[in-house]
Amino acid sequence: MRTLIATSNPVLLSYAQSLLADARMRSEIFDQHVSFIEGGIGAFPRRLVVADDDYEAARRLLIDADLEADLLKNEG
Incomplete structure (x- = not known):
């Protein structure tokens, strides 16, 4: 499993999910x-x-939904 987003914002998590x-x-x-x-x-x-x-397809999907700023950078 790989992390896409880490946040305290439940609305963002719900939307992305x-x-x-x-x-x-x-x-x-x-x-x-x-x-x-x-x-x-x-x-x-x-x-x-x-x-x-x-992971890669999910990142692309969230970037296309204008959530790039919320994605973790360089998650390994």
Whole structure:
């Protein structure tokens, strides 16, 4: 699994995940339970991840949707 976006913005995560689902790419939100524990102060961003095989196509899809500024840079 590779991370596309790490953010505390639930609207951004939902939108990006919806775009990926529409393109039939499975994604997961990691760290959402940690964000509940920390009380919603935004100290621990949630991560949107996809399978390694979908990573490049998912990045292109989100860039085409004008979300390039929200993508992690040089994620390995």
